[in-house]
Amino acid sequence: METFEKYKLIFRRSSRVYQIIVLIALIVIGRIIVVQYFKKDIKDGGKIAYRIKQTEPVRGDILAKDGRLLASSIPYYKIYMDCTVSEKDTFAKYIDGLSKSLADFYRDKTAVQYKKLISDGREKGKRYLKINNRLLDYSELAQVKQFPLFNKGGNNGGIIVEEEYRRKNPYGRTAYRTIGFINTLGVGTGIEGSWDYYLKGRPGKQTYQRLTGGEWVPINSEQNVAPEDGYSIRTTLDIDLQEAVEDALKEQLTKGYNVEGATAVVMERRTGAIRAIANLKNDGKGGYDESLNYAVGQATEPGSVLKLVTLVAVLEDGKETLESIVDGGGGTWTYMGQKVTDSHAVGVQTVKGAFAHSSNVCFAKIATRNYEKNPKEFVNRIQNMKLGEKFRLDIQGEGNAVIHSPDWEGWTPGLLASMGFGYGLLITPLHTLTFYNAIANDGRMMKPYFIEGYEKDGKLIKKFKPQEISGSICSKRTAEQAREALRAVVTDGTGKMMKNEPFHISGKTGTARIAFDGGGYERGGMRRYQATFCGFFPSENPEYSVIVVLYSGKTAGSFYGATQAGPPFLKIARFIYANTPHWNEQLDGKQKSNKKSNPDMAAGMGEASRTVLKNVPVTNSKEVASAIGNNRWVSFSSDTSAVTAQSITLDRDSLSSVKGMGLKDALYILENQGYKVEFSGHGRVKDQSPAPGSAVEKGQVVRLTLGN
Numbered sequence: 001m002e003t004f005e006k007y008k009l010i011f012r013r014s015s016r017v018y019q020i021i022v023l024i025a026l027i028v029i030g031r032i033i034v035v036q037y038f039k040k041d042i043k044d045g046g047k048i049a050y051r052i053k054q055t056e057p058v059r060g061d062i063l064a065k066d067g068r069l070l071a072s073s074i075p076y077y078k079i080y081m082d083c084t085v086s087e088k089d090t091f092a093k094y095i096d097g098l099s100k101s102l103a104d105f106y107r108d109k110t111a112v113q114y115k116k117l118i119s120d121g122r123e124k125g126k127r128y129l130k131i132n133n134r135l136l137d138y139s140e141l142a143q144v145k146q147f148p149l150f151n152k153g154g155n156n157g158g159i160i161v162e163e164e165y166r167r168k169n170p171y172g173r174t175a176y177r178t179i180g181f182i183n184t185l186g187v188g189t190g191i192e193g194s195w196d197y198y199l200k201g202r203p204g205k206q207t208y209q210r211l212t213g214g215e216w217v218p219i220n221s222e223q224n225v226a227p228e229d230g231y232s233i234r235t236t237l238d239i240d241l242q243e244a245v246e247d248a249l250k251e252q253l254t255k256g257y258n259v260e261g262a263t264a265v266v267m268e269r270r271t272g273a274i275r276a277i278a279n280l281k282n283d284g285k286g287g288y289d290e291s292l293n294y295a296v297g298q299a300t301e302p303g304s305v306l307k308l309v310t311l312v313a314v315l316e317d318g319k320e321t322l323e324s325i326v327d328g329g330g331g332t333w334t335y336m337g338q339k340v341t342d343s344h345a346v347g348v349q350t351v352k353g354a355f356a357h358s359s360n361v362c363f364a365k366i367a368t369r370n371y372e373k374n375p376k377e378f379v380n381r382i383q384n385m386k387l388g389e390k391f392r393l394d395i396q397g398e399g400n401a402v403i404h405s406p407d408w409e410g411w412t413p414g415l416l417a418s419m420g421f422g423y424g425l426l427i428t429p430l431h432t433l434t435f436y437n438a439i440a441n442d443g444r445m446m447k448p449y450f451i452e453g454y455e456k457d458g459k460l461i462k463k464f465k466p467q468e469i470s471g472s473i474c475s476k477r478t479a480e481q482a483r484e485a486l487r488a489v490v491t492d493g494t495g496k497m498m499k500n501e502p503f504h505i506s507g508k509t510g511t512a513r514i515a516f517d518g519g520g521y522e523r524g525g526m527r528r529y530q531a532t533f534c535g536f537f538p539s540e541n542p543e544y545s546v547i548v549v550l551y552s553g554k555t556a557g558s559f560y561g562a563t564q565a566g567p568p569f570l571k572i573a574r575f576i577y578a579n580t581p582h583w584n585e586q587l588d589g590k591q592k593s594n595k596k597s598n599p600d601m602a603a604g605m606g607e608a609s610r611t612v613l614k615n616v617p618v619t620n621s622k623e624v625a626s627a628i629g630n631n632r633w634v635s636f637s638s639d640t641s642a643v644t645a646q647s648i649t650l651d652r653d654s655l656s657s658v659k660g661m662g663l664k665d666a667l668y669i670l671e672n673q674g675y676k677v678e679f680s681g682h683g684r685v686k687d688q689s690p691a692p693g694s695a696v697e698k699g700q701v702v703r704l705t706l707g708n
Contacts (some may be wrong), residue, residue, distance in 0.1 A: 057204070175237060307358065394464075527556070603633075680705060
């Protein structure tokens with residue numbers, strides 16, 4: 001019995017030891033699994049640990065067609081300190097001066113508190129002490145680098161600078177909805193969202209070492225990978241024209257007509273390139289802002305502006321001519337229980353005259369008398385003309401067109417009459433403009449596009465070519481007849497306000513009621529309208545097609561395309577005419593040659609200038625690159641024999657000179673000095689106000705004048 005109890009006791013003790021061993025083994029295995037699969041970024045080697053952290057690339061710029069900046073990433077800086085690198089005597093000599101300078105600069109702690117922060121860091125051996133969370137601009141960084149101790153550099157003074165980029169739009173809210181943005185969740189709109197893959201570049205890898213105090217500091221390592229900066233996206237937008245389009249819309253919107261929103265788009269006839277696009281929405285504060293892309297995403301019933309579709313259909317099908325007769329009567333007509341009305345009676349008219357005077361009655365009759373027995377023939381013709389084509393645009397937010405067919409369960413006989421004068425179907429302003437552009441282009445429909453291509457370091461990587469959408473939408477003869485009718489609108493019809501211009505305009509007015517949510521075009525005596533003018537110029541050989549659409553708020557009054565959309569359309573057309581010399585000036589064959597053996601070079605960053613010199617034909621490029629040396633900023637002068645370079649010293653205490661620089665470099669310097677920048681023109685900075693060297697307070701506006 002005693003022997004049995006003895007063995008039983010030994011077994012219990014052995015079991016406990018075995019359980020402890022198993023538990024330790026499980027802990028070790030669990031730790032191995034965690035390290036192997038869940039904490040790959042940390043590798044322990046004694047007391048040293050390493051972490052690999054992703055480093056972000058510089059986001060690419062978004063450019064206008066001539067290279068001017070629409071969106072760019074501007075660098076800002078955060079200050080850290082290696083408290084251990086300074087010699088004991090040097091640290092003791094300068095710590096009081098550094099602490100006072102930091103206190104005066106940041107204004108969040110006293111000099112005593114900053115001294116304690118840094119001294120404690122030195123005592124604990126901190127090599128990566130965060131001085132402050134605030135981001136500094138370039139001029140502030142230059143100021144901090146001159147503080148006592150910090151002015152001895154990183155190796156002796158301990159200053160560590162981390163760079164961080166913030167997105168800036170130099171032209172403010174101009175074309176903002178089209179340029180777009182990326183929000184804090186990484187979701188984007190416009191070009192920023194659509195082209196994010198190309199813009200954001202590829203992140204790199206940086207190895208960090210954990211020190212005794214728990215800080216992580218960056219170190220050199222074979223595992224480090226430099227980030228690859230993003231591509232720059234060159235758009236089709238013309239900034240000068242873009243500003244003129246927005247000004248034209250804003251001028252109309254400020255006239256007090258109860259406008260809810262507006263859009264205007266300029267398309268290049270031959271290519272389909274969008275040269276300007278403005279979308280302004282009432283912000284509820286008495287102003288308008290680029291917050292909704294009406295042109296691309298808002299599908300509505302366009303009204304009379306789409307009588308052109310009916311006209312082209314009957315001409316192409318050989319059912320009518322421009323001289324065919326149609327009776328508009330007294331301005332009202334009822335078809336299948338649906339009452340059609342005109343704002344004014346037109347009586348008996350030719351098809352061309354009915355179009356010029358925009359008669360709903362006449363075009364309801366034209367549609368029904370030709371397609372009543374086979375309405376699907378009319379719908380098929382519309383679809384064959386690609387009116388509702390999905391463009392698959394190079395920016396996000398494209399709206400869907402809706403063109404009903406007799407196969408639709410909601411189809412009624414009266415819908416054919418409505419479609420005849422622009423109701424009963426939904427399309428975006430961009431769809432309407434693209435159709436008009438096709439008529440201006442002899443029936444060839446061009447796909448609208450916003451992106452010319454993408455590039456890296458000024459070198460074109462990919463260029464996108466204009467695309468034709470599935471052949472012609474009609475014969476050349478039909479397009480010619482349609483253009484004749486569109487010209488008649490301006491010479492004899494609802495567009496007469498454009499008749500006496502020094503160049504010829506062809507186009508069509510459109511006024512449509514907008515249905516309220518839940519249905520119906522009227523509620524409590526109030527209505528909502530969409531006023532449109534769409535056309536092209538010069539009529540004889542069109543270069544641009546333009547659409548202007550204004551959306552009214554609730555109103556009991558009238559709201560017409562001619563009086564609302566016509567004035568901004570005309571202002572846009574005049575701007576284009578005034579800035580297109582070959583329309584009104586004949587070359588005399590005596591143009592002077594102004595070629596140089598060496599190109600002019602804008603002042604700018606030395607490193608970037610050296611890169612440029614490798615790719616431009618400068619006769620003495622090696623000598624110039626050598627002259628640049630380590631200078632951060634340089635300026636140039638050139639003549640037929642040579643290019644010379646000299647350094648630029650930026651003033652920390654007053655307004656720096658940016659004359660001769662490109663806009664990006666000028667923005668970089670002035671915004672980093674804490675100034676707001678406004679500018680006009682294009683090319684290099686030829687003048688700035690206030691003058692360089694002036695004592696200008698931070699936050700004040702500096703105005704730049706650019707010129708070639």
